[in-house]
Amino acid sequence: EDQVTQSPEALRLQEGESSSLNCSYTVSGLRGLFWYRQDPGKGPEFLFTLYSAGEEKEKERLKATLTKKESFLHITAPKPEDSATYLCAVQTFGGGADGLTFGKGTHLIIQP
Amino acid sequence: NAGVTQTPKFRVLKTGQSMTLLCAQDMNHEYMYWYRQDPGMGLRLIHYSVGEGTTAKGEVPDGYNVSRLKKQNFLLGLESAAPSQTSVYFCASSYATVSEAFFGQGTRLTVV
Numbered sequence: 001e002d003q004v005t006q007s008p009e010a011l012r013l014q015e016g017e018s019s020s021l022n023c024s025y026t027v028s029g030l031r032g033l034f035w036y037r038q039d040p041g042k043g044p045e046f047l048f049t050l051y052s053a054g055e056e057k058e059k060e061r062l063k064a065t066l067t068k069k070e071s072f073l074h075i076t077a078p079k080p081e082d083s084a085t086y087l088c089a090v091q092t093f094g095g096g097a098d099g100l101t102f103g104k105g106t107h108l109i110i111q112p
Numbered sequence: 113n114a115g116v117t118q119t120p121k122f123r124v125l126k127t128g129q130s131m132t133l134l135c136a137q138d139m140n141h142e143y144m145y146w147y148r149q150d151p152g153m154g155l156r157l158i159h160y161s162v163g164e165g166t167t168a169k170g171e172v173p174d175g176y177n178v179s180r181l182k183k184q185n186f187l188l189g190l191e192s193a194a195p196s197q198t199s200v201y202f203c204a205s206s207y208a209t210v211s212e213a214f215f216g217q218g219t220r221l222t223v224v
Contacts, residue, residue, distance in 0.1 A: 032210040043116075043202050043215030044155070051210075087155070091210050098209050099145050099157040099170055 002027045006088050006103035013110050016077050021106045023088030024070040033071050034100060035064050036087040044087055047073075078110045114138050118203050118216035125193045125223045133188040133219050135203030143206045144186040145170075145213065146178060148199040155202065161186055162209075193223045 003026045013019055025033065032051050036044035048057045050066040057064050061082065063074040073086055085107045089100035119134045135144065146158040157170030161180040175197060177189045186205075190197060200220050204213040 034212070041218070043204075043217050044213075046212040046214070049210070049212060089155075098143065098162060098168070099147075099160045100155075100213065101157075101171075102147075102155040104152065104154040 002090060002092050002101045004088055004090055004101055004103035006086075006106050008106060009104070010107040011109070013075075013078060013108070015079060015110055015112050018074070018076045018078070020075070021073040021086055021108070022070060023073070023103055025088075025090050027090055027092045027101075029093035031091045031093055033066055034089045034091070035071070035073055036089065038085045038087055038105070047086075075108070078108075080110045080112050083108055083110045116203055116205055116214050116216040118201075118219050120219060121217065122220050123222070125190075125221065127193060127195060127223060129193050130189070130191050131193065131221075132190075133201055133203075133221075135186045135188070135205075135216060137184055137186075137203075137205040137214070139205060139207075139214065140183070141205035141207050141214075142183075143209065143213075144180065145204045145206075146176070146186065146188045147202045147204065148172065149202060149218075150199050158188065158201075195223045197221065198223045 005024045007022045035047040038044045048064040053068045085105045087105045089102040116137045145160040147155045149155045159178040164183040167178045179187045203216045206213040
């Protein structure tokens with residue numbers, strides 16, 4: 001069974017204080033790993049897709065990296081508007097079902 | 113460009129009642145999904161469709177039925193609602209299996 005574990009569950013940072021969120025996964029075969037951002041009362045919003053170990057992608061203050069067992073979402077000099085829940089999800093080969101398997105998310109709060 | 117639109121946004125049902133949630137997308141996507149999001153559980157796949165006229169079961173399909181009569185619409189039905197189906201329901205669509213999914217704004221359903 002595919003499993004996605006995110007840590008920490010919650011993280012509170014000061015504005016400008018850089019940190020990383022972790023997503024570890026156990027899957028039969030990885031087709032892609034996705035990062036989404038979710039604001040309260042809204043649907044998830046796509047950030048990145050990573051396909052193979054060693055791949056990195058960046059967008060503004062966010063950088064996502066991938067190894068064979070985990071992914072990190074690095075946040076550099078965050079601002080209050082980066083406060084949100086960050087979701088990690090995997091798409092795998094086999095298993096008979098398309099769609100994504102999600103982790104429970106990391107609730108990030110950036111204090112001014 | 114509206115993206116993915118869900119109807120209704122909120123609904124309260126009595127146990128045993130039935131209802132249909134409507135999802136519409138205007139991006140000509142082949143793939144459509146229904147997820148439910150519960151506190152502490154993350155997003156879980158209910159049913160999905162890989163094209164007009166097709167449907168398939170996801171991780172938690174019991175108590176739900178779906179139909180995809182038109183490419184742009186994906187309906188989720190509850191024939192006899194139960195309190196355990198109290199949740200936030202999200203519809204999503206994507207161009208292909210391993211491509212970014214676009215989510216709707218969610219439907220908050222309460223079964224009393």
